[in-house]
Amino acid sequence: MATDLDSFQVQLSSASSGGESVTLRLLTMNCWGLRVISKFRRERMEAIAHELVGYDVVALQEIWSKDDFEVMRDIAKSLPYSHMFYSGVIGSGLCIFSKYPIVGSYFHAFMASGGIFDMTKGDLFAGKGVGMCRIKLPGEGCHLSMYTSHTYSRYRDSQLFEIMQFIHYTRGRDLVVFCGDLNTYPKMVGLKLYSKCLDLEDSFFHGECTPESCYQCQNCHTCDNTGNTFGKRTPKRIDYMFFSPKASCGYAMVDKEYTHVMKELIPEKEYNYSDHVGIEVKVKVVKDSAASQEILGDFSFIDNDEKRIVLQEIRASIEKKRNQLRDGNPFITIDGIKRWITWHLIYAIVALLLMAFVPPVLNIFTNILWAYLILRWMRNFAGHVMELSLFAGVEANYRDICNYLSSNGSSLVVPENNDSNGDETTTLV
Template sequence: MSVETDINVFTLNCWGIPGVSRNRKIRMNAIAEELALGKYDIVCLQEVWSENDFIHIKKLTHNVLPYSHYFYSGVFGSGVCIFSRYIIENVFFHQWPVNGYIHKLHHGDWFGGKGIGLCRVKCKGISINIYSAHLHAEYNRGNDEYMAHRVLQAFDMSQFISMTSTNADIGILGGDLNTEPGDLSYRIILHNAQLQDSFLQAQQVSADCVGTNESHRNSYTDKKLCLQKPAGNRIDYVMYKSRPGIEVQCLKYQFPLPEQVPHQNFSYSDHEGLQVSLRVVKTSNVSEDAAVNKAEYMNALQESGAVCTAALARLKQDKQSYWLYSVALFLTLLCTIGSETPFSYFKTYNIIRIIVTIMLCYTIFMAGIWNRIEENAVLTGKLGIEVVHSNLADSNSDISYS
């Protein structure tokens, strides 16, 4: 005897940065009105940076999505929240150990305190782990200075999902993962957490539902990017996994939002909203776990280890550079203090001393504290990757000898 349950999942990066994101208030209200229509059972949102926006969405959707949780983190909050038709029984948030740089103010990822939020719910006796996540942005694909951070976040997230989903019937991940299909981070997430990509598994995929960011259908996409890659980039996902005895069928994959907010000339966000319709079948038959391509899995882990090794080497060079800058700035400061200052240049000398002192404090902080924090975080991730890779290699050896 089998029991079927249909679940509609929605995920969206809302691009809700106060003072930066254009048309934020109108768009947030439109997103809330869309969610209030009652078409979705589980909603994963990212970049809801304003608590007032979360409260507004919560108020408008209360009748159809009565349970919700916002994950506070970092300076401005994680931006990650979950809305559910089902009672939320438990929650947990895990912040990424590496998440950009404090001095990269124009990027701002560090201040956001990104991570992965978990809400556990039950639907008709089926235990569901809902994960909403946001990984570090990719600002320059040709010269990606944050690749190591994002790879480590992908490994961290896949470990988190793998270890927290053991007692759940199914796990559902929705979020802006800032990685495209085939990328190293994408492969790590799929293999290490044993997740299924709903786009690849869907029985029905609506036309023109490929790129979730920078696509031609979005009003906020730069026109030059539209000409280069009209379909855009698929970096937002709904992924899922299930335990033996639970079958999950992906019935439909679609973009449910209109191209523009009603009565406006702009889109709901700079990302596309994604809806996935899942059918969960609970049977008495216990099937075997889905086969894992161990060769691809091990290759992805090896590549990740190499990325970490390169990152550690770069950090060592950066530390040496920061200490050299510190010595040079300290000597410069000594020269300005030890020399007699002409009265006419007194103010200028003081300004120079202040600037050099600030720069000296910055280089010492980067060399002695920040560099060490990042080095330890990268090393922790690298050692974890090596443990998983070693276990896979040992299991392959056992199979070959048996």
């Protein structure tokens, strides 16, 4: 470790004294590392780890096993600094590897994630959220805040709003990179939180490429690509890397190059690295005297009409989810609780009458019916109680947006946006 630190000090001295730029090679990838479910998990994790050589900072998602993280850390020795974000029962699935020292880390768990009725998705146990590592780059006062996350499609806009706030209040004067599997298509309004409200750039876009054009572009897909051995659904772009063009620490990120990596089969194997591809972005970090004049601490994500319109659109989307949760949970109101108890008492009485009056030869069927009803009532009761926290989380985000808008006297009308919610199916995980 002493050798790594000595080498870093040499780079630091060279960059600060000579004003030389530093080129960063960044990677983000969803590794699909679910125990039992993911095929060839250990072999794929080792293969991915071998591909990490040469990168400066790597953010991975769906590394659910600590053993996989340890194996990858042992193999990727060119990235001596690493951090795994622990959360929930099985972990957040997020981790970051770095060539440069990680001087701090922080994790925020989403207020609204999976419920008991979403058990097949696993979000109830994962404790998903957004993780951040602060990395000391070569150059005096040059730090990179690397953020990574993996959102759940049922609550994506609420979660994306939480991520936006998290980045806003923790970025400080640092350069910013935000990446991960956002389960969000390019035209959806949630991504505007980063491009419009946080002034981050989507590293994919170039020239005349826009969210509208790349929506149909075959080259932009990052998940379930055609020919992928694990891809069973429609190809789509749901993985992203955003970055800040400049920061008030006096540095800027320029000359970015975007590439998809690990698209092919693993050498000498008959399967891919993951059902996702990796996103590699090369950026050059340079001194920028103009950037040092910007005070990001005073930056507001509601300081103009364009940003407030984005928040209005997000508010409409989150309100829709809020109303769905309210309508689907009888325990939200006193009247709902009364109706739930009344109907279940009626079911119980009917079941008991059946047991009392059917011939003895049919008792076995009535007992099975009674057992089924009891199990169903217990499941529904537990599910509705646990989903109260989901409602509270979405409600809190909705109230935050309302407060932000009202405190600035916003009276803007929400424009019609048919793509604000996009595909509401839960096939994205």
